Amino acid sequence: MSTEQPGYHIEPIAFVRSPYREKFGIPRQPQLAPDVEAIIELAAPYDRGEALTGLEQSSHIWLQFIFHHTADKAWKPTVRPPRLGGNRRLGVFATRATHRPNALGLSVVKLLEVITSPSPALRISGCDLLDGTPIVDIKPYIPYVDRVEEAHNLIASEAPALIEVALSERAKEDCARFEQNRGIALAKLLRQILAQDPKPAYQPFNESRIYGMKLFDQNVTWRYRQNNQQWQLWVVAISPLEA
Amino acid sequence: MSTEQPGYHIEPIAFVRSPYREKFGIPRQPQLAPDVEAIIELAAPYDRGEALTGLEQSSHIWLQFIFHHTADKAWKPTVRPPRLGGNRRLGVFATRATHRPNALGLSVVKLLEVITSPSPALRISGCDLLDGTPIVDIKPYIPYVDRVEEAHNLIASEAPALIEVALSERAKEDCARFEQNRGIALAKLLRQILAQDPKPAYQPFNESRIYGMKLFDQNVTWRYRQNNQQWQLWVVAISPLEA
CATH class of the missing domain: 3.30.2310.20 (RelE-like)
Structure with a gap:
């Protein structure tokens, strides 16, 4: 990057405590295993309970997170999504693959409980995140904005088949x-x-x-x-x- | 942050060219002004056309971006959303307000065209982004994942009233x-x-x-x-x- 566009420093505002201890086996999208619960623990200096005030009025939340296990890997313009059998190349921006120029992830999860004590945290379900994942933002899901009724995606038109x-x-x-x-x-x-x-x-x-x-x-x-x-x-x- | 959690460096992968030249007047969510078109121009070293291969199969895309006009401002745990008349405090994570610990934004927009020459770019509509906004990631909208049918949000249950x-x-x-x-x-x-x-x-x-x-x-x-x-x-x- 030129010095005019130096980039940005972002910090974890929370960390995930989830049952997933390795990447292998995690469902490839959130909510595919709806009963998997996790805790999002706010991290200092962002562990201020009032920052969550009102969030209990949202049934679902967006988590913007870091793919921390691959954050230091080089990006590639194309990837081979496992969903497509691993033999078809797609542009990285046409996928949700982990190896991205910025290792940012995005998941919508169900919000079960806003915890205020002993320290601020969220209990969620439908989590697809590795234990220890750094969260860089939490946002409410706003149905009239985020639920795009007319949207289609020909690459991933429906949930993967189950075994x-x-x-x-x-x-x-x-x-x-x-x-x-x-x-x-x-x-x-x-x-x-x-x-x-x-x-x-x-x-x-x-x-x-x-x-x-x-x-x-x-x-x-x-x-x-x-x-x-x-x-x-x-x-x-x-x-x-x-x- | 402790040295164990040093944070992350992220870089713009693209910039927005939109008609919006100041924050005042921009609709507070994407798609509220559906005919407003914008161009997302990939930036070096990410201006590789193949990184967009297959994206034309998505009708809508997620833009993760930086609120660059407020990125250097201090965060506050609570904000007063204009939507609620400016007199009610909510936790910053219960809103999509611009002043966040990490100045990350999230918008879903309609993808009109994937442009490959002379340089890779996307033509979109329903844009709510200021001209010059740095984009840090582009992801396909996946209806079966992102369109949460049972979601509700009691704070913002429907689009704002129009004048x-x-x-x-x-x-x-x-x-x-x-x-x-x-x-x-x-x-x-x-x-x-x-x-x-x-x-x-x-x-x-x-x-x-x-x-x-x-x-x-x-x-x-x-x-x-x-x-x-x-x-x-x-x-x-x-x-x-x-x-």
Whole structure:
């Protein structure tokens, strides 16, 4: 950039506390796993409760955030969205891909609760953000402005197809134990999250390969198998991450 | 911020060329004046046409931008939105006010044309952005994600009420001359823009006060008057700005 256009310094105003501990496995858009809850904790010097006054009147909010795991990567003019099978190039500005000139993200999430004490925070659901994501702005969703009735998008016209998710007996027991200890409906969350099929679309199904994702402080493992000639995502087990 | 959270440097990837030459008079949300066109010109080193490949398949786009006229101002935890008469305080994160910790804005606009030569640019309409606004990201509008059918917002549940706009004979002649010279339907644009009533809601109607806004390279002047016991915005004249 020339010295006339030096750019801007922006700071996190909040951080996300979410069950997603790694990028792999996160649904590719918000609200695809509607029951996944997260907390947005305001950060100093922006942790002023009055900055949230009135926000409880919005059912949904916009989060502008930093893709912090890729923020220092070089941008490329084109990307290969996984949704399109990874073999078609699109301009980065025609996608919501993470590798952007400015690593800015945008998500709309449901606002469940405005928390004022002991410190200001928001409880949200439908979150698609990695734990620790820096939030750089929070804005109310304004239906008459943001809900564009006549909008269309020929590249992503509807939500991605879902894959059937089934749990092994072992996985059901693991979930039951987690749910009893933590009060979180893990089996239900797993069905929502994994139905998006985290596997890259261009990768062939391979029954012997084991996949894993970190969720909360657990490692979730699965493989693919056929059921009535349909591919199914078969959750093998949920086990605590090594400390 | 602590050294652990140093913040982020972001750069303009494009600049807006719009008819709006000052903040006063711009509709407070995008699309309220749907015929106002603008051009988004990609800026070096991001002026790579392939970065826009596929964007023509989106009818609408998100612009993430910098409120550059207020970017260096101190933030305040609460603001008084003009929409609420200027006498009610809301948390800054419960509004889309310009004075934010990070001066980031968000607008959805209609994409009319992806321009590839002589240099990459987008032609848009429904623009609510000041001429020269730095754009820091462009993203496709994805209806199944962004159009949240069940969303509500009790603070801004519907578009603001409109005021009747009428043009003096002089203003009609000025518009006709501008339209003939420039091929832009100025009278129609003025009716859309001014129907939002740029006057602060808390300011009483005063028939003798003359208001003005800069639009294109013109100064538009108006006053308020009563017509059938309703207040009306009466456009007095449109005259070229001093060079």
